[in-house]
Amino acid sequence: MIDVLNAIVALLNYVIIPATAYGSQLALGALGVTLIYGILRFSNFAHGDTMAFGTMATILITWVLQAMGVTFGVLPTALLALPFGIVITALMVLGTDRVVYSYYRRVKAKPIVLVMASIGVMFVLNGIVRLIIGPGDQRFTDGERFIFNARDFKEWSGLAEGMAFKTTQGITIVTAALVVAALFWFLNRTRTGKSMRAYSDNEDLALLSGINPERVVMITWIIVAALATIAGTLYGLDKSFKPFTYFQLLLPIFASAIVGGLGSPLGAIAGGFIIAFSEVFVTYAWKKVVTYLVPEPLEPSGLLQLLGTDYKFAVSFAILVIVLLFRPTGLFKGKSV
Amino acid sequence: MKKLLLATAATSLVASGALADNHASDVKFGVLLGFTGPIESLTPMMGDSAELALAEINDSGNFLEGVTLSAVRGDTTCVDAAAATAAAEQLLSDGAVAIVGAACSGASTAVLANVAMPNGVPMISPSSTSPALSTAEDNGLFFRTAPSDARQGEVLAQVLSDKGVSSVAVTYTNNDYGKGFSDAFAASFESMGGSITTTVPHEDGKGDYSAEVGALASAGGEALVVLGYADQGGKGVIQSSLDSGAFDTFVMGDGMYADSLLADLGGDMDGSYGTVPWSEGEGADAFKAITEAAGINGESSFTRESYDAAALLALAAMKGGAATSEAIAANVMDVANAPGEPILPGELGKALEILADGGDVDYVGATNVELVGPGEAAGSYREYVIEGAGYETVTFR
Numbered sequence: 001m002i003d004v005l006n007a008i009v010a011l012l013n014y015v016i017i018p019a020t021a022y023g024s025q026l027a028l029g030a031l032g033v034t035l036i037y038g039i040l041r042f043s044n045f046a047h048g049d050t051m052a053f054g055t056m057a058t059i060l061i062t063w064v065l066q067a068m069g070v071t072f073g074v075l076p077t078a079l080l081a082l083p084f085g086i087v088i089t090a091l092m093v094l095g096t097d098r099v100v101y102s103y104y105r106r107v108k109a110k111p112i113v114l115v116m117a118s119i120g121v122m123f124v125l126n127g128i129v130r131l132i133i134g135p136g137d138q139r140f141t142d143g144e145r146f147i148f149n150a151r152d153f154k155e156w157s158g159l160a161e162g163m164a165f166k167t168t169q170g171i172t173i174v175t176a177a178l179v180v181a182a183l184f185w186f187l188n189r190t191r192t193g194k195s196m197r198a199y200s201d202n203e204d205l206a207l208l209s210g211i212n213p214e215r216v217v218m219i220t221w222i223i224v225a226a227l228a229t230i231a232g233t234l235y236g237l238d239k240s241f242k243p244f245t246y247f248q249l250l251l252p253i254f255a256s257a258i259v260g261g262l263g264s265p266l267g268a269i270a271g272g273f274i275i276a277f278s279e280v281f282v283t284y285a286w287k288k289v290v291t292y293l294v295p296e297p298l299e300p301s302g303l304l305q306l307l308g309t310d311y312k313f314a315v316s317f318a319i320l321v322i323v324l325l326f327r328p329t330g331l332f333k334g335k336s337v
Numbered sequence: 338m339k340k341l342l343l344a345t346a347a348t349s350l351v352a353s354g355a356l357a358d359n360h361a362s363d364v365k366f367g368v369l370l371g372f373t374g375p376i377e378s379l380t381p382m383m384g385d386s387a388e389l390a391l392a393e394i395n396d397s398g399n400f401l402e403g404v405t406l407s408a409v410r411g412d413t414t415c416v417d418a419a420a421a422t423a424a425a426e427q428l429l430s431d432g433a434v435a436i437v438g439a440a441c442s443g444a445s446t447a448v449l450a451n452v453a454m455p456n457g458v459p460m461i462s463p464s465s466t467s468p469a470l471s472t473a474e475d476n477g478l479f480f481r482t483a484p485s486d487a488r489q490g491e492v493l494a495q496v497l498s499d500k501g502v503s504s505v506a507v508t509y510t511n512n513d514y515g516k517g518f519s520d521a522f523a524a525s526f527e528s529m530g531g532s533i534t535t536t537v538p539h540e541d542g543k544g545d546y547s548a549e550v551g552a553l554a555s556a557g558g559e560a561l562v563v564l565g566y567a568d569q570g571g572k573g574v575i576q577s578s579l580d581s582g583a584f585d586t587f588v589m590g591d592g593m594y595a596d597s598l599l600a601d602l603g604g605d606m607d608g609s610y611g612t613v614p615w616s617e618g619e620g621a622d623a624f625k626a627i628t629e630a631a632g633i634n635g636e637s638s639f640t641r642e643s644y645d646a647a648a649l650l651a652l653a654a655m656k657g658g659a660a661t662s663e664a665i666a667a668n669v670m671d672v673a674n675a676p677g678e679p680i681l682p683g684e685l686g687k688a689l690e691i692l693a694d695g696g697d698v699d700y701v702g703a704t705n706v707e708l709v710g711p712g713e714a715a716g717s718y719r720e721y722v723i724e725g726a727g728y729e730t731v732t733f734r
Contacts, residue, residue: 139601283552284552286555
């Protein structure tokens, strides 16, 4: 019995908890991508760097707050700075839209042109973020680090295996759930949300029924800025902030959005968790868990690892390719890519 | 037209005569470093330090019957083997008899195989640490004042063995440095009776290392050996291990030595330990004094090694009695190692006098030079332990 508990705790500690936190971060990122795709109809390659920009803004405000002696008790100060970060990022993306994308919308450019423009925006943001905060690592977490840590858990439970639950992981999961709930309520229950979905489903019909397209676009950008800033800040709190890492996040985020079905918010969330869990599950060495569960003579001598951890990105892309081959619209019937 | 031709011919005759005269009294050493490319921030100081040694030789006036040394610089670009080869060939056609360089391991390998060996020109690299260069065919022409990572692998294994640690998990940064270091460490540690539960490479620049840490934790071990970079994946793996309680003790290679690591993870890392190449003592102090006097930044990485490389070439020429490639190649090991009078930075003039009188020198230099095996620095390493969020020196190895 104790062995079974140990196995469960080991599994929770090394697989379930990290993958759930990572999955939440990917899901929030993928939601942003999928909203842009559904409503503005292009793949926004600048999303990773929008996240970096939002996180940077939040970090700068956090530093100001910390310098003023403001803290948030056991929670990270960055949560207080988050609304300011969102406002700054929203202004930035609205500015970009005014300067770059609105022109291409007006001339009814093909989606691929907008994609290329977004790559340009990506490089510019890349540079701006590095200019302002530098290319290095920034840590901005404060407050209590753990809800409970591995050592305390061992003492409390008397088990051989420890389990840690970081404050940032808890915040990530809770915030992601709240944000997703709010977003769905907004899209399904409010007038503006409904007009956004109408615009996404059929642009011409929406225009005929008197929906103001510029307003829809503006609201979309603001929501995307909020999602990107929240996702980026949670990710930075949980790991650390480094502009280059955010650029690299673009790939798993797009994989999540496409697996779930581009344009489908529900799909983006499912996709985020599928990518995160498969990365960790397939490359996890199951020796520890299995050793607890099977009788001694059957104990494995090898590591019971399906694939080396070097291949974890290959896992997400294998899933991506399989989905595109057999179900191009994604699991939740998004728009075909 | 005829007159013009005649005039040019005459001029060139005179010019080449002048050049020939020049050759007799001026000997050139190539300073072949990656002046552009990934390590361009380090190489200017390295070049300055090498040239400082040559200036010191010239100022003493004791070198080979009034022969003076001068440096010609070449740029390897660090990453492009073809560019490195071309730069080295250019140096030779400029008349260089020996080379200080190259800086990057890849450039050194290319220059050694394509230029140094065919032309019989000796080279001393101040900063190539790849273990592969220890076994590269070199006809006795390649030396380095930087220690091989293979050596550090041995030292690190010895540290673990001395502490009675018998089983560890290893993670390394997935590049030539990490792989070479990890292989060297594994070979030494296993020959000392230790066992390695698993070896997991990690990619730099990723944000999430929970998969790597999961695999490492499952394999277990008394400590986690981290052979990566302090501002890259190495730190990510350590942080993730600390968070999940997978490991408490970390054993680190030179790439992990950074104040920033302690600033971020400090208190949690107490009791972890590692090694880092370190020079201390009279040599390092003397080098600091002369670089300060000359207005050169001598605190930068590999400046000491660069000074030592240039000094060794000059002393070897003096020992051999001729500033030729053959004489230098034959005598580098002799002047670098005991027996003989120990020579510190700033004492090159004295060394030249001793050699002129037929004596023997043991060049100590800024990095306690001791060339072992195939002509590479034994290297002195500092074993440190982290206590109270700071680095404490345990011993030097």
